[in-house]
Amino acid sequence: MSFAVSAQLEARLDELTTHYPVKRSASLMFLHALQEEFGHISPEAVEWTARKLGLQPINVYELVTFYPMFRQERVGKTHVKVCRTLSCALAGSASIREHFCKKLGLDAHAHTPQTTPDGKFTVEFVECLAACGTAPVVLVNENLHEQVTTAKADAILAGGV
């Protein structure tokens, strides 16, 4: 698939660069916007960003590899991020993740994000989502789900939230 940024998105990103006295500062915001649009950060997206911000591609690539939220691989349409860190773990987040994986036929023992073959779901463990009072929490795409039970997990999968 060719990489083409729409005029509308480009205009939005051009506006973003005006927020900063130094263009490079807009890198993270660019990558967020491109990932939202294309689902992942491709080498073309890295080069495009570098060109727009007057940087070398390595300056952008090193951000993609450093910041956990950026990904170079496609993920499922529904991206399930289960919080792994202590308060959620105490509230059973490991079994919630396992439940998601089993329901979707994914490997619960794998270390990396797991995606269903049909490309609909990705399940992964992430670090603290800052909602520890309502543990365990799960971030599904942009929506935070709190006090997640296996029943709620099933509803999330059924609704494809």
Add this chain to the structure above:
Amino acid sequence: MPEQYKLILKHADEPGYTPDLGCYLRHGGYEALKKAFATSPRALADGKSLSPQEVVRDDVKASGLRGRGGAGFSAGLKWSFVDRRSGKPIYLICNADESEPGTFKDRQIMHKDPHQLIEGMIISCWANDVKLAYIYIRGEMPHGAKLLEQALAEARNAGFLGKNILGTGYNLEIYVHRGAGAYICGEETGLIESLEGKRAYPRIKPPYFPAVLGLYMCPTIVNNVETLCHVKHIVTMGAGEYAKLGTPNNTGTRIVSLSGDVKQPGYYEIEVGKVTLGQLINDANFGGGLKPGRSLKAVIPGGSSSKVLKAGEVFKLNRKGADGQMTKVDVPMLDLPYDFDSLQAAGTMSGSSAIIVLDDSRSMVETLANLAEFYAHESCGQCTPCREGALWLAKGLHRLSHGEGRKADAEYLSHIAQNIQGRTICAFGEAAAWPVLSFIKKFKDEFEAQGAADEAAHAKGAGPSHELKLAASPNQH
């Protein structure tokens, strides 16, 4: 029985309270900003006088406000370090990268009352001659970022932001900047690097003190969300009245995030030092006690990086007697007033005011293994002791919690942690080391027993000596 004192969260959870400007204005919003702008110069005893901005800065110092992000440093002093003679622009950054495990207080403010933060920021920016400011919000809070952007647009349209604010001639822009999932961005110099579009490698201090060489090598103020909100209330109440809240040297209110093994986890705003750790955990209007049939084992009192407290510990603290003399008094752990100084005196910290409660069903080995994995994942990789050490800690604890331990592991893990702390550019090294050092020091028997049991089981050719209760987590390394 002590109660909550809602200053910052006064309206946030009221039925019908919405995050839009109209609602904020109906609740007295932006009146503090107008009051700040109307501040009169203050004559000093020596014949000099303070400008209105200097008066507000002075009031923040006099209020005793301490940073709510983790370090608890005087906000007024932090502002006073700003290099105002360099001729360079001064920047202000709101640190909204709330990611210390256990902490979820700034989330409440940003999602429910974003204009309060913005008003606090505008006042703080005006008082410090800042013309350009950023809110660095963690990437995992997309809704918060949108709400803040919306609120900033509303404030701009209403003339509270932009050019010639409220006809004063003062110009200010505030923009939202999103992080992308790296805990280290909560460290202020890491945050600055990140805002410059780089990997969040913390800078070495000296020389890179943000107050002098911060964003784009210009003087920069980095304050936590809750801290900036307090500035609004200091202006509204006056420094003297504000300082009456809380306890001496621990003024104002704080939002405590309570999680783990309590009946009612949640966030509770208290006057600093007016409520004890035990009351926060056990009182009906706070944590409500432990779950039925459980007893307390340990408390992580100030975010995951703080040193753990063991149930039953007693501390010797200085207390001022009726005669004004300081004497050493025995204070049981649960009677520690929840404030900056008492927890420091008890050898730990109130940090980001996040309390994680552990009951007697918990394995300290597994709990620590969980935390160690967090630090291994989040080490930025710049300093070798932390990059390598945090990983070794996570691997060692994974092994110990998965039936492959040795009796000597307790010593081994402490040894690694000791070689991380104090040997890194930023405080992440301590954050990774302190949980390990304190868990193993206070629960050494448990660590050694588990390692010894594993050794014995191995010698017999048997499987793991114990069952995993908590984690069953894939080791990510």
